Every structure is written in structure tokens, then in C-alpha cells.
Amino acid sequence: MSTDPRFAFIKIFVDDLVTEAVFYTSTFGMSEKARLAFGEGADALEEIILTTARDDDSNFILWRYLERSTPPAGEATLGFTVADVEDIARKAEINGGSIVQPPKTMPEAGVAVAFIADPEGHVIEVVQYL
Template sequence: MAEQHAPASNYGMSYIFGKTFVHDLDAMAKFYEEVLGVVPNNRHQDEMLGRKIDEITYRPAYPGGPSLTLIKYLDSTGPATGESVQGFMSQDLEATVERALAAGGSVAEPIREMPEFGIRVAFILDPEGHVNEVIQMLS
């Protein structure tokens, strides 16, 4: 992370969003909003791949940035956890870890420094076990 690269894309493509499947959409929305500070943009019910869904999309953290969506298939409890990793940047990693623990999450890997990337990192699990990699810049 310490080395900066110019934005790049082949074929004019841009990564604009990621979706994490959850079991309890309302509980997970509360966790992500309280712990990681994401701001809801909209809630949408529809069909995807022939299955009914309910999803909450969050606003990007900066103009043009990617957005997070929490999504639930209404006809099942959802896929196994660990199917994705969402990345967040924090200004205060200890405070983020404390909020996660207070909100029913857990810490899969405690805070450690990675000077070769210029970051500190922790892996936080939401109450359903979804992986969130949270970094803080060293400088």
C-alpha cells in the first residue's frame, strides 16, 4: 500500500461495487453501519438469477469509489461465510476493533504492522462470520 500506482483498467472497465451475502440483513446492516460507519444509500427488493433478493447498498466513501452491498436470498439462509473479504480503511484501528467487539463481532487476527505495505491491519468478523480486512496507514 505504501507504493502508489496510477489508476488503471483494461477495456475501460472499473470495479464499482462488491456484494456480501448475509443471513440476517437487518442485523448485519446494523453491524456495518455502527462498526464500519457505512452510510445507506438504498434498500431494494428484486430478483437475481431467478431468486428473490433483499439488499442494502451503501454510499461510496469518496467520489467515484466502490460501494458495498449487503444482500440476502429470501428463499434460503445464504451461502457459507468466508466467501468474500471486504476491505476498509480506518483512522483509528483500535477504536474500530473495540466497536466490532461491542457490536457482537470478533477479531480473527489481531492488529499487526506490515511496514512493507505501510499499514497496520486487523481481520474483523461480523456476527455471521464474514471477513472484513481493516487497515490503517502507518504514516
């Protein structure tokens, strides 16, 4: 398995997870891969991970905040899986980006996660599997 960064997922924020999941599974033949809930306070959220039957496909993730308003439609979160989330966060800053949320280990989910932004402010979630 390669340790090179891989485009792995895209996320959109929604108000109604079930309605949106039904839309994407019914319209595009996607299937539900997982449902997760995590975070606390204003960062608490739940997500549904959708995928297609293709072995090489990336995930499409629906997110819903539990205690704050849904961001307006039009912006998405890009996601990359990487070998070293700390290294990628450093590289982002060196290359003109910024760290939105520093790397955080989430043992219950088996990942370390950071949120970075490109030079124009587009948010990128960087995930390292533990």
C-alpha cells in the same frame, strides 16, 4: 466519464440484513445508499447498498436470499460496471472464464446484468447501466 471497466462493488450474503447493516454503518461510518428487492422464486433477494462519504468509493452490498439458504461465509461476489455486458461476457469465455448467468436486461432496475466466473470459479457480477 470513462467507459473503461471499473471495480464498483463487493457483495456478501447474510442472514439478517438489518443487523449486518447496523454493524457496518456503526463500525465503519458507512451510510445506506439504497434498498432493493428483486428476482423470483429461488433467485428472489433483497439487498442494502452501503457506501462511505468518499466520492470515489465503491459500494459494499449486503444480500439476503428470500427463499433459499445463505451461502457459507468466505466467498464474496466481485462487481464491475462496464459499457457493454455482452462484450465482457464474451471476453470472459475467451480468456478461460465461464458464464454463470447470461446477460439479462432488467429495465425496472435500469441495468443489464451478467454473472461470470474467473478460471478458478470466483463469481463476478457485471453491470451495464441502461
